[in-house]
Each structure stands twice: as structure tokens, then as C-alpha cells.
Amino acid sequence: MRWFLFLTLLTVFSSILCFGEQLRLVHLMQEATPGSYLVTFQNKNFTFIHIYDKNDRYLTLEEISIPASRIKGGMDWKQWFETGGMGHTSWIMSHLNLNTGHFEAAYSFTKRGWIDIKEADHYMSTLLNLTFYSISEDCRRKIGPPPGYGKQDERPVWHPRLVVDGILLSDVNFKGWKTRWPNDRSDLSKKKIEIYLPEKMEACTYPTFFPYWIEVEGKLASGRLRVIDSGQWAKSPMPQIFI
Secondary structure, three states, rough: OOHHHHHHHHHHHHHHEEEEEEOOOOHHHHOOOOOOEEEEEEEEEEEEEEEEEOOOOEEEEEEEEEEHHHHHOOOOHHHHHHOOOOOOOOOEEEEEEOOOOOOEEEEOOOOOOEEEHHHHHHHHHHHHOOOOOEEEEHHOEEEOOOOOOOOOOOOOEEOOOOOEEOEEEEOOOEEEEEEEEEOOOOOOOOOOOEEEEEOOOOOOOOOOOEEEEEEEEOOOOOHEEEEEEOOOOOOOOOOOOOO
């Protein structure tokens, strides 16, 4: 009985050490500025995420996707986007309610029509409204193999790469956050989700409202999303759909 109580207290204490502050991504989206963009890579597909417009209540978001197989050599992602996204397979403009964290409408430029928002809204809205808990430095993943038995762990903390307009920035720290996906019977149901957000620096030129790394427990490459480029002041070639 005492041993069980000890293990229970140890688990609780470890959780307190590893998880402290709380965060919801929908609150960070309220800080997004029009023109900001991120280029994500997941499951052999690139997606250019662009903040088209924003007011006190709504955010207009563009998502333009292209398979990796259509990319040849280096890419100037901002130029690719502003000149029409040659080779893209999907171009969607969505209307996000910042108060509820749910998308209320979406238009596909590729299909030239409105799309059913219920299915497309589920995963992103759930992600935006999850409560994440910060991971302490001691519980963060480290670079390199673990030290031998009885040796102090002096490995540096791992940080994702941060690229702005194709240039790698090496002096930006990231903060880790974790949560568990709700039991919604989806393929992510009850799985642990780990995200990394860049810390704000004075006069930073990169977006800080969306994770640069998302990893799902128990999944391989398909369960990892990483940002491979980012920046500001991008201008969409598409007309405003939402008034």
C-alpha cells in the first residue's frame, strides 16, 4: 500500500515538474498579422499557410498545398505563392472565428466553389482549442545519446529549425508543449500531441502564432508536421471571399 502511494505521488510530482503553464493555440492566432506565412511539410506534402486578413473577430486564412514530387530544386516559397502557386493541388481560403476557435466557412479556388466545412474544420479546430501544458527543460528531449548509468546528463536541449525567407536562424529558442487528443474516435483519439513554438525576440521577423513542429505519439513520419520556411509581408494573388 505504501509502495503504491509512493508511486502515485511520484507520478503526480513528475507531472508537476514537467508540465506547468497552459496554452491554447486559438489565443495565439489572435496575435497573427496579415501577410505572415508558414510553409509546412507533412507526409510528402508542402502547405503554404498565409494570413490573408484579420479583425477583432475573424481571421481569413489561406492554405495552398503541393506534393513534394512536384518540387524541383530550391524554392522561393513567397515568390511561388505570390505568382499563383504553380503546380498546387489545393488552394483554400477559410474564415476562422477567433472567439470560438471554429472555422465558419471555406472556399476552394481549385474547385471554384464552397466546401463542406464540418469535415475540414474538425482537426484544425480541435488542435486550436486544446489546452497544452508547457514542458520543463528537464523533461525536454535532448540532442545525442543518453549518458551512461550514474552519469550526469549534460546534453543540450533539442530545438526545431527556424527558417525565415530561406535563411536558417540559429539563435532562436523554442518552448515545448504537450497535451492529449480527446476521445473522438478519430485516428488521433487519446494520443499525446507535442508541439514546439518559437520564443518571441525583439523585432523578430518570424510568426510565433503556430507551432514549427507537431508530433503525434505512436506515429512515424506521417505523424510529424514541421515548418520548413516562414516570413512576413506575403501578398495573395486571390480576391477576398469573405466580407
